[in-house]
Amino acid sequence: xxxxxxxxxxxxxxxxxxGEAVKVLNKVADKFGHTFNYTKILMGGCSIDEYxxxxxxxxxxxxxxxxxVLLGAVGGNVGNSRWYDVAPNLRPEAGLLxxxxxxxxFANLRPAYLYNELKKACPLKEEITKDGFDMxxxxxxxxxxxxxxxxxxxVNGMLEAxxxxxxxxxxxxxxxxxxxxxxxxxxxxxxxxDKANVLDSSxxxxxxxxxxxxxxxxxxxxxxxxxxxxMQLVMNPxxxxxxxTENMFGDILSDEASMITGSIGxxxxxxxxxxxxxxxxxxxxxxxxxxxxxxxxxxxxxLSAAMMLKFSLDLDKEANAIEEAVAKVLSxxxxxxxxxxxxxxxxxxxxxxxDLIAAN
Ligand code: NAI
Ligand code: MG
Numbered sequence: 195x196x197x198x199x200x201x202x203x204x205x206x207x208x209x210x211x212x213g214e215a216v217k218v219l220n221k222v223a224d225k226f227g228h229t230f231n232y233t234k235i236l237m238g239g240c241s242i243d244e245y246x247x248x249x250x251x252x253x254x255x256x257x258x259x260x261x262x263v264l265l266g267a268v269g270g271n272v273g274n275s276r277w278y279d280v281a282p283n284l285r286p287e288a289g290l291l292x293x294x295x296x297x298x299x300f301a302n303l304r305p306a307y308l309y310n311e312l313k314k315a316c317p318l319k320e321e322i323t324k325d326g327f328d329m330x331x332x333x334x335x336x337x338x339x340x341x342x343x344x345x346x347x348x349v350n351g352m353l354e355a356x357x358x359x360x361x362x363x364x365x366x367x368x369x370x371x372x373x374x375x376x377x378x379x380x381x382x383x384x385x386x387x388d389k390a391n392v393l394d395s396s397x398x399x400x401x402x403x404x405x406x407x408x409x410x411x412x413x414x415x416x417x418x419x420x421x422x423x424x425m426q427l428v429m430n431p432x433x434x435x436x437x438x439t440e441n442m443f444g445d446i447l448s449d450e451a452s453m454i455t456g457s458i459g460x461x462x463x464x465x466x467x468x469x470x471x472x473x474x475x476x477x478x479x480x481x482x483x484x485x486x487x488x489x490x491x492x493x494x495x496x497l498s499a500a501m502m503l504k505f506s507l508d509l510d511k512e513a514n515a516i517e518e519a520v521a522k523v524l525s526x527x528x529x530x531x532x533x534x535x536x537x538x539x540x541x542x543x544x545x546x547x548x549d550l551i552a553a554n
Contacts, residue, residue: 206480207490208266214492214548238268238286248289262506265475298467306451314535315456329434333444373438381435459491462498488543491530519554
């Protein structure tokens with residue numbers, strides 16, 4: 195099979211981790227007889243430096259003409275980079291919002307799975323994690339606060355800023371359908387997370403999700419308030435299968451879920467829309483604090499490449515081969531520094547972790 199893959203290395207650790215994912219993809223191509231053709235584009239701070247904007251329309255067109263897009267991460271040091279103190283549409287993160295919007299990606303899937311081998315790196319007590327957990331967060335990606343109206347103005351001599359949170363029925367319905375479809379192939383439970391005791395947008399969310407659930411009688415629906423969900427994630431993570439939630443709640447909860455797996459460096463993600471074209475990226479950011487030091491964990495990006503093979507290219511066998519290789523390398527005791535413990539056989543750098551996974 196011949197596939198066109200757009201690569202977006204981005205900023206910070208992005209180029210290092212995408213490089214390792216490509217190493218693994220090339221091994222897959224060799225072994226299974228595929229041809230992956232890569233086109234690299236700029237997004238984020240590197241694109242601002244080159245073109246003055248975080249993502250050009252030409253770059254988006256290249257993504258649209260490909261089968262899938264693999265992204266590292268974008269952005270500099272928060273509060274302390276040459277890309278920080280500028281208009282919102284000229285910040286690196288604006289590239290992320292633009293690409294999601296332009297490619298029509300409204301569903302962000304973030305699995306949070308506890309590897310047996312990483313229980314030592316998990317900050318939760320052993321009695322909480324003894325049965326493990328395996329959940330997937332389905333986060334709405336193109337609505338809510340991050341896409342609302344915003345304004346900063348002076349009122350009565352004082353600066354005042356405003357952001358608005360809006361959802362319509364159709365936006366809620368399409369993401370709810372994705373969540374129920376995914377749950378149907380898993381443990382058949384959807385936990386819809388909102389703040390319906392306070393927000394009108396959450397009340398509408400709850401109403402539309404309940405309507406959608408009528409078409410999925412084999413899937414259990416539970417509603418949970420977001421603050422309770424934040425607690426439940428650390429008290430009893432094993433209760434969750436699919437967590438369905440809006441944009442900002444999903445952003446925060448998925449970072450929390452990632453930490454209880456041991457490291458944000460382990461978590462992949464997929465962003466999907468109505469077509470097969472998807473965007474695949476690690477859940478973490480550009481980690482400027484460790485960029486260029488060969489310390490970054492490439493596993494989240496490598497597992498994102500596996501999700502890409504599965505969801506956009508229908509290469510399930512190949513995706514499983516990558517997942518198994520990751521598990522094998524972990525079981526052999528190799529760790530990057532973020533997931534190391536005193537029982538680690540060898541702490542390895544970004545490049546060696548990529549080599550080991552490719553070799554397996
Ligand atoms: P971050 O995820 O980049 O880093 C948080 C912490 O986790 C840091 O201590 C970092 O060293 C560590 N970390 C992250 N990825 C790791 C990996 N693969 N291996 C080992 N350790 C890892 O989040 P932070 O610091 O809040 O943001 C840094 C920049 O990234 C900002 O400019 C932010 O806007 C951007 N960002 C970009 C995202 C994207 O491109 N999708 C998502 C989140 C943040
Ligand atoms: Mg985040």
